[in-house]
Amino acid sequence: MLLPHALTLAQARSYLAALADQASTIDASSAYELVLIELDRIHGDECPSADAVGLTEDRAILLAIATSALEELEQHGVDTLTVELVLAMLDDAYALDGT
Template identity: 65%
Template sequence: MELPHLRTLAQARSHLAPLADGAQSVEASSAYERALLDLDRIHGDESPALDADGLTEDRAALYAGALTAIEELTNYGIDALDVELVLAKLEDARALDRS
């Protein structure tokens, strides 16, 4: 995996983790974790460490950052269907987090 791909994956993971940690319910937290686990599965569990330094606490901004980074993974050869499935899990988690 090349450096730009690693950076994008790290960004996605780093935005998902605080969403899971700060979710309003156990169900929403678990849903964010499932999206994170799918990202790791897609990458064969060769995922970079999380880096939350300098990240905002604004949940809308964290969601937007995760969404953008996950969408960008198709630029690095990740199957578009896999990306869409992770995005669907992210949207499901967000819906649970809002209810």
């Protein structure tokens, strides 16, 4: 994995972790964690660590940045359909979050 790919993946993982940490319900938190697990599976569990410290607490902003980073993964060779499926999982998690 090249550095730009790793940076994009780290950003996606960090914002997903922040969403999971700040979720309004346990079900929503679990759903965000499932998105993280799927993202790690796609990358063969060779993933940079997630750091959610110091990120905004506004879940709408966290969602927007996580979505953008996930979409950018296509530029690093991740299959378009795979990215769309992860984005759908993220949308489902956000819907459970009640926001």
